[in-house]
Amino acid sequence: MPAPWNNWYHCMGNTYGTWLPGDPRGFRTRHHREHVEGDYKFPPPPGIYDDLFERSKQLLKRPTVYFPAELRPAVCRLFADTLRDDYKAEVVELSVGGIHYHLLARFVPVGMDPYEHLENLGIKLTHARKNVSDSKGAHTPKAPPRGGGGPRPGGRGLSARGRSTGGHSTRGLSAYDHDPVPRRILGLARSWVTHELKQRGHFCDVPAGLWARRPKVEPIRNRGHQLAAVNYIRRHATQHGAVFSQLL
Numbered sequence: 001m002p003a004p005w006n007n008w009y010h011c012m013g014n015t016y017g018t019w020l021p022g023d024p025r026g027f028r029t030r031h032h033r034e035h036v037e038g039d040y041k042f043p044p045p046p047g048i049y050d051d052l053f054e055r056s057k058q059l060l061k062r063p064t065v066y067f068p069a070e071l072r073p074a075v076c077r078l079f080a081d082t083l084r085d086d087y088k089a090e091v092v093e094l095s096v097g098g099i100h101y102h103l104l105a106r107f108v109p110v111g112m113d114p115y116e117h118l119e120n121l122g123i124k125l126t127h128a129r130k131n132v133s134d135s136k137g138a139h140t141p142k143a144p145p146r147g148g149g150g151p152r153p154g155g156r157g158l159s160a161r162g163r164s165t166g167g168h169s170t171r172g173l174s175a176y177d178h179d180p181v182p183r184r185i186l187g188l189a190r191s192w193v194t195h196e197l198k199q200r201g202h203f204c205d206v207p208a209g210l211w212a213r214r215p216k217v218e219p220i221r222n223r224g225h226q227l228a229a230v231n232y233i234r235r236h237a238t239q240h241g242a243v244f245s246q247l248l
Contacts, residue, residue, distance in 0.1 A: 004219030006110055009182050010229045011103040013190075013215030016208075017064030018099035064099075065210045071202060072096050072242035075193065079103075080244040082192050087121060087185045093229070094244040095236035102233045104226070107181045114181045123188065125180050182217045 067075055076096040083089040083105060090106040108117045118125060190211045197203055203210060220226045237243045 004179070005222050005226070006220075007106045007108050007179075008220035008226055009103075009105060009107065010218045010220060011105065011182060011186060011215050012100065012218070013186070014100045014212040015065040015067065015098075015210055016062070016212050017060050018066070018212065062207060065203070065206060066098050067096065069098070069240055071197075072098070072240075075197065076101075076242035076244050078196055079189065079193050082189045082196075083185070086192070087189060089185060090246075091244065092246050093233040095233045095241045097236060097239060097241035102229075102236065103186075104220075104229045104233060105182075107185050108179065114179045118181060118184065121185075123184060125184060183215065186215055186217075 076094055079096065079101070080091050080094050083091050083094075083103075087107070091103065092106075093102070093104040095102045108114045115125070191209065194203075194210045197210070198206075220229065234243055234245060
């Protein structure tokens with residue numbers, strides 16, 4: 001997978017429980033462990049994955065999350081402000097709909113090492129998935145989790161392909177995100193958005209997060225691809241989505 005053009009990424013994600021394995025719109029398994037017919041542009045034949053879809057819905061631990069139309073502008077603004085103000089991301093376009101979001105952003109300045117950028121933000125890259133919480137389990141605003149296992153910062157680590165990673169393992173990273181910054185920052189920002197929405201009295205009956213795991217992070221290939229992503233995201237305004245736009 002080529003490096004992103006000027007560090008730009010198109011990121012896509014869903015709310016909890018709204019795009020499951022077996023979905024009639026098409027789906028993918030992690031690391032393409034299974035071949036799946038069709039995708040969202042050309043859905044698989046009707047009924048082929050009905051059993052899997054029903055089983056996926058039965059495995060949900062809580063109801064699906066849906067953003068009502070009147071709340072989407074506030075979620076969109078909160079998401080954009082958190083990414084820009086707290087994680088120094090350059091947000092060009094962001095749309096938030098009832099069940100999904102699309103984001104065009106640059107998370108690392110051109111020429112800066114991504115790991116150095118994470119360190120400057122006070123974020124440590126860990127293998128373990130740890131919640132941003134204090135000892136009592138309550139949310140601690142914007143505090144990154146403490147470092148976990150893996151090579152020591154400053155040491156030398158090797159990826160599965162033998163490439164030096166400057167002391168950080170790339171185990172578990174897909175072809176889309178050997179730059180670990182986009183998903184790491186997205187995870188922290190989404191956690192903060194969830195916290196703030198609940199503080200404002202929304203989704204208080206939801207016992208955990210509002211978002212599905214592992215958003216798709218697609219590197220932008222060139223200027224034409226970037227402009228196509230801009231237009232695609234802006235069109236969500238005609239589909240009852242809230243859109244934040246920053247002119248290029």
